[in-house]
Amino acid sequence: MKSNLLEDLYSGHHGWLRSWLQKRLQCSETAADLAQDTFVRILLKEQPPEVEQPRAYLSTIARGLMMNHWRRQALENAYLELLAAQPEPVSPSAEDRELVVETLLQLSTVLDELSYRDRQIFLLARLDGLKYREIADQIQVSINVVQKAMTRAMLRCYQVLYDRDK
Amino acid sequence: MTEISDPSNQQVSEAIAWLVRFESGELSADERRDFERWYAQSPQNALAWQRLGRASQLFQADSSLNSKLALQSLQVADKQMQNRRRALKSLMSVAGVGAGLWLTRDYTGAGKAGRYLYGEVVADITTAIGEQKTLQLPDGTELLLNTQTAVDIDFMAKPELVLHYGELAFSSSSTAQLRTGPYLFSPQLDSEFTLYQENDVCRLYVINGGVMCDYAGRSFTVVGGQGLLMHKGEVNRTTMDMDLLSWRGGVLTANRMRLGNFVRQLERYRPGYLGCADEIAHLTLSGGFPITDTDNILSDICRILPVRQQRLSRYWVRLLPA
Numbered sequence: 001m002k003s004n005l006l007e008d009l010y011s012g013h014h015g016w017l018r019s020w021l022q023k024r025l026q027c028s029e030t031a032a033d034l035a036q037d038t039f040v041r042i043l044l045k046e047q048p049p050e051v052e053q054p055r056a057y058l059s060t061i062a063r064g065l066m067m068n069h070w071r072r073q074a075l076e077n078a079y080l081e082l083l084a085a086q087p088e089p090v091s092p093s094a095e096d097r098e099l100v101v102e103t104l105l106q107l108s109t110v111l112d113e114l115s116y117r118d119r120q121i122f123l124l125a126r127l128d129g130l131k132y133r134e135i136a137d138q139i140q141v142s143i144n145v146v147q148k149a150m151t152r153a154m155l156r157c158y159q160v161l162y163d164r165d166k
Numbered sequence: 167m168t169e170i171s172d173p174s175n176q177q178v179s180e181a182i183a184w185l186v187r188f189e190s191g192e193l194s195a196d197e198r199r200d201f202e203r204w205y206a207q208s209p210q211n212a213l214a215w216q217r218l219g220r221a222s223q224l225f226q227a228d229s230s231l232n233s234k235l236a237l238q239s240l241q242v243a244d245k246q247m248q249n250r251r252r253a254l255k256s257l258m259s260v261a262g263v264g265a266g267l268w269l270t271r272d273y274t275g276a277g278k279a280g281r282y283l284y285g286e287v288v289a290d291i292t293t294a295i296g297e298q299k300t301l302q303l304p305d306g307t308e309l310l311l312n313t314q315t316a317v318d319i320d321f322m323a324k325p326e327l328v329l330h331y332g333e334l335a336f337s338s339s340s341t342a343q344l345r346t347g348p349y350l351f352s353p354q355l356d357s358e359f360t361l362y363q364e365n366d367v368c369r370l371y372v373i374n375g376g377v378m379c380d381y382a383g384r385s386f387t388v389v390g391g392q393g394l395l396m397h398k399g400e401v402n403r404t405t406m407d408m409d410l411l412s413w414r415g416g417v418l419t420a421n422r423m424r425l426g427n428f429v430r431q432l433e434r435y436r437p438g439y440l441g442c443a444d445e446i447a448h449l450t451l452s453g454g455f456p457i458t459d460t461d462n463i464l465s466d467i468c469r470i471l472p473v474r475q476q477r478l479s480r481y482w483v484r485l486l487p488a
Contacts, residue, residue, distance in 0.1 A: 071247055078242035082235055086437045087296035087458075088480070092230050100231050107225065108240055119240070123233035125189070126225040128439045132190050138430070139365050140397070147186050154182045157221040158214075162172070 009054055010039055017058050024066060034069060038062045068105075075104040110160050114153060121146055122153035173214035180204065181214035185222070232438045232481055234295070292316045293332065296435045296460070298416065307338040312413050313435050313457075325350060333362040335414050337374075349396060350380040358390075360411060368396040371406045418455045418463070425449045425471065429485065436460040438481025446473050446487050 014035060022031035038061045079100060083090060092100070111119045117139075124135045125146075132146045173181070184201055187193055193201070205212055293299050293315045301309040303319065311317060315332025325343035327336075336344065337358040344351045346363045353359065357375025362368065370379060376389045381401060388394050393404040410431075412419035418435070420428050426447030433440040435457045449471050455463040464483060468474055472488040 067247075071243065074243035074246040075239055078239040078246070079235070082238050082242070085294040087294065088437075090480070096230050103225065103231060104236060104239055104243075107236060108243065110225075111240065120233065120237060123225075123236050126222070127231055127233045127236055129226070130439075130441070134441070140367055141365075143190065147190060150186050150189065151182055154185060154218060154221070155178070157224075158178055158182070158217065161221050161224075162217055 006039065006043060009042070009058070013054055013058055014039070016055060017062060020055075020059060021062055021066065025069075030069065034062060034065045037065050041065070071108060072101060072105055075108065076101045079104060110153070110157050112156075114149075114156060117141075117145075118149040118152055121149040125150060170209045170213050173210040173217075177208070177210050178214045181211065181218050184215070185218050230479075230481070234437065291319065295437045296457070298413075303342075305338075305340040305342060307336065307340055307342055310335040310414060329361055329363055331363055333360065333413070335360045348381055348399075352378045352380070354378075360414070362410075366398045369404075369410075370394040370396075371411060373411070412454070413457065416457055418457050420451050420453055420455075422450045422452055425451060425467070425473070425485070428467075432457075432460060432463060438479070438483070440483050442485045443487060446471070446485060449473070 017038060018031055018035040021034050022028055025031050025034070038058055041061055076097070080097070083092070107123075111122065114122070120139065121135055124130045124138065125132070130138070132143055132150070135141075135146050136143045184204065187197065188201075205215060291299070291301065291311065293311045293313060296313050298313065299311045301311070301319075303309060309317070309319075309327075312333035312335075315334060316330040317332075317334060318328040318330065320326060325345045327342055327344040329344060329346040335358075336353070338353060339356055341353060341355055344353075344361065346361060346368055349368055351359075351361065351370065354376045357377055358373040359375075359377050360371045360373070370377060370388060371393045372388045372390050374390045376387060379386045379388065379394055379396075379401070381396065382399070384401070386394055386401060386403075388403070391406065393406045395402050395404045409419045409421055409423060418428075418431060424447060426442055428451060429440060429442040429447075451467065451470055453466070453470070455466060457463070461480075464475055464485075467485070468488070473485045474488045476484045476486050
């Protein structure tokens with residue numbers, strides 16, 4: 001059942017999806033990748049989708065992937081630019097870069113809905129390994145503020161990682 | 167093995183409260199027992215706790231990424247994504263069906279976060295960590311920007327200068343006004359002063375002349391040799407700490423300064439994490455250190471004081487007792 005449905009979707013709309021993506025991405029290679037990813041996404045779904053408007057359905061998924069692609073690119077560019085602007089510029093290996101961008105991507109999902117202050121506190125605690133007291137001193141807030149920010153950030157972490165429906 | 171059902175929201179909240187208490191480092195023996203009781207109470211409690219542990223490990227200290235770099239990268243990328251979204255939104259009105267669902271989910275969240283950041287990434291002139299910049303403005307004002315500073319300059323506007331964050335030294339033959347946060351500064355002719363602004367703290371040191379500070383309907387006049395400290399809406403007069411002015415000469419000076427305070431100053435000029443163990447924070451040092459080479463300063467400190475560097479990378483250095 002599931003594979004038939006997917007086959008129909010694929011044979012009927014793969015070409016269309018690819019050119020739909022290419023129009024927006026201006027890059028045929030990425031368009032081909034994301035078109036492929038779109039079908040992989042559907043394949044991985046537990047429930048086969050009930051699709052009345054296959055192209056609307058496909059483009060919704062593809063659009064999400066496109067945004068992810070852009071976000072990843074934006075993060076990588078920002079990171080490399082900032083790195084180059086450091087007083088002692090460094091160029092990490094491609095592998096390290098990949099890992100950092102992956103971390104940044106996850107962070108951007110987790111921190112998405114948090115305020116600037118909460119983001120800052122969470123990053124000081126996790127990336128820099130500072131203690132709550134040290135964070136409070138450094139950014140001149142009470143320890144209570146740090147605790148509340150960490151509570152919000154950890155809740156967000158939990159939701160992103162484990163509450164898949166939220 | 168039976169599968170444990172997902173923890174309830176209540177149980178997740180409790181787990182987070184425990185984690186935060188643990189990380190605050192304020193747990194008594196009684197509380198520890200309470201925690202153990204809570205943990206053993208239900209398999210969902212234990213599961214929520216384990217998941218939090220895993221979530222915490224995900225973002226643990228990584229030498230190529232520190233909080234500053236991550237925060238800035240996210241800000242810059244957010245800004246770029248906002249533009250993307252705007253472009254995509256206009257495409258979407260044509261694309262029609264199916265777009266709505268995704269739009270509500272992704273657009274609102276990131277858009278909100280983006281607003282907090284506006285202004286922080288679009289300043290006219292910024293300096294990177296460790297960088298200093300001198301600017302000669304058309305009206306004869308000389309502006310020196312210290313490390314990690316963002317300033318807007320617009321002589322068509324009033325005030326003409328806005329300090330978003332960081333530190334600057336201002337010497338002027340004009341009377342250009344300057345704003346930072348809710349505070350407005352109006353210098354007299356031929357005044358010289360420095361202004362520092364970070365989070366809730368704002369500090370004005372007047373070296374020559376006089377500066378008027380307006381805040382919430384009140385005015386404070388500060389003359390040469392005096393300072394003004396503003397913190398969360400409270401304004402207090404202070405004396406000047408000369409060690410906090412030496413950066414204008416590219417030097418960090420310390421006059422019997424506590425190591426903990428010195429490290430906090432030095433940290434501003436250095437990318438990555440720089441910390442100092444509590445046991446040695448009270449040690450004092452004196453001297454002048456050129457801020458262009460912070461590695462050198464750290465080696466100097468280790469020569470003068472009984473301390474050593476714990477170095478995980480160039481971006482993670484902690485001073486420990488020798």
